[in-house]
Amino acid sequence: MWRQLTMRRLTTAILFLLLLAMAVRTPVDTDIWWHLRSGEYQIENRTVVRTDLFSHTRAGAPWINHSWASQDVLYLVYRLFGMGDSGSAGLALIAGLLAVGGMAFVYAASDASVYVRALAIVLGAATAAVFWSPRPQMFTFFFSAVVYYLLWLYKWRRIDRLWLIPVVVLIWGNMHAGYVAAFILLGGFIAGETAANLLGPRTSTILGWPEIGRLVMIGAVSAAALVINPFGLDLLKLPLATVNIGVLQDFIQEWASPDFHQRHTWPFIWLLIGALGFSGLSSERLDWTDLALVSGTGFMALLAGRNIALFAVVATPVLARHADVWLADRGWRIRLSERTTPWMARLNWLLLALIALGVAGKIAYALNPAMIREAQDAVLPVRAAEYINTTRPEGLMFNSYNWGGYLMFAAPDYPVYVDGRTDLYGDDFLREYLNITFLQGDWRAALERHNIGWIVIEARSVLASALREEPGWRLDYEDEVAAIFVREDAS
Secondary structure, three states: OHHHOOHHHHHHHHHHHHHHHHHOOOOOOOOHHHHHHHHHHHHHHOOOOOEOOOEOOOOOOEOOOOOHHHHHHHHHHHHHOOOHHHHHHHHHHHHHHHHHHHHHHHHHOOOOOHHHHHHHHHHHHHHHHHHOOOOOHHHHHHHHHHHHHHHHHHHHHOOOOOOHHHHHHHHHHOOOHHHHHHHHHHHHHHHHHHHHHHHOOOOOOOOOHHHHHHHHHHHHHHHHHOOOOOOOOHHHHHHHHHHOOHHHHHHOHHHOOOOOOOHHHHHHHHHHHHHHHHHHHOOOOOOHHHHHHHHHHHHHHHHOHHHHHHHHHHHHHHHHHHHHHHHHHOOOOOOOOOOOOHHHHHHHHHHHHHHHHHHHHHHHHHOOHHHHHHHHHHHOOHHHHHHHHHHOOOOEEEEOHHHHHHHHHHOOOOOEOOOOOHHHHHHHHHHHHHHHHOOOOOHHHHHHHOOEEEEEEEOOOHHHHHHHHOOOEEEEEEOOOEEEEEEHHHO
């Protein structure tokens, strides 16, 4: 019973409190805003956005809004918490809960003693945390962990709850295009178990051919379930089309290979080395499916940083299991008593209360409206948007890619030039945007072609420096973050 609060239960409780403290952070993500603007429109008009309503460069163009359902959820949370900085705090909180929920499924699939499991989960969470922000991708992280757990139950516990996977994929497909991860996981299990049957010695953990056939069938049913969405078959084409946008790898950090000079990527290195290292050191053979999943998602993570979170989902249980076996091989195992004396139970409760108080304080500090405002002021054109709404400049706007979503939400009367919806704009347009911002080619003609009347850009950007000297443009507003330039003949 929990009133006994044994060391096992205390360790588990402390672990998840610390995970919550890690996951709930001051929200500064620049992409959340176009999701909120879309959700706002959909909630107010009781519809799904299918064409571009928010830019002047793609106005009316078809848009496969694959995150429509999560946008509604996020906007409702934002509104429930009171909009503004308080609403941002609500978004950070739901992102944290999705992160912890996902790690709870990873924890359940990590077959090891409680301390080994806890240490592995902390490393896995630190690895996946590079992906955690209040955006629809958090639903992908959560559902990835759920699908992995269901597959783990099927293989390692012989508990068949695979029928839940098509249900999860049906919901997932309306929340975020990261649903592809479900098929990566299914493919990894099918490939690994097939290889085990053909190449490895038979063991009790290897699925037989009929069981592999059931995985194939579940994959087919899940693919069919994806069609149940507002965009039909077009949703199936979106992931491939997005991956083929070259600017993503050239310009968007999360789509590029991880920069291992940045310390936040180091947990990924440690998890990769740990999972493979302990698999080789322990007396238990590395399972073919574990090999397929760890190597496959590891390769994906090395290509694009956004895939690190999926790697963490599959590598953490492998690390926990093999590290636990390696310790057991040497007789190094801590056995925890399931019973406590009354005074020890009180001490455990006191320790848990102190840690919970510290975690609550950390979260309150991170979600303090003043702290959120200060953090967002440092990276977003908050004051520039207020100036735009007050002075109401004439003509069409050119804006920073990173700020398009925020301006879409904070200055909704002004259609943006570009924002984070890369699948809507396409490779050619985004390269033209880069040419303008870095003064490549005939960038002046590009601004003329789009009939740009004013520009809101980073104050210290290359383009801002050029416009300060450019005839026909004047600096109309500037703060530490943003600058607004107006075409003189447009005023």
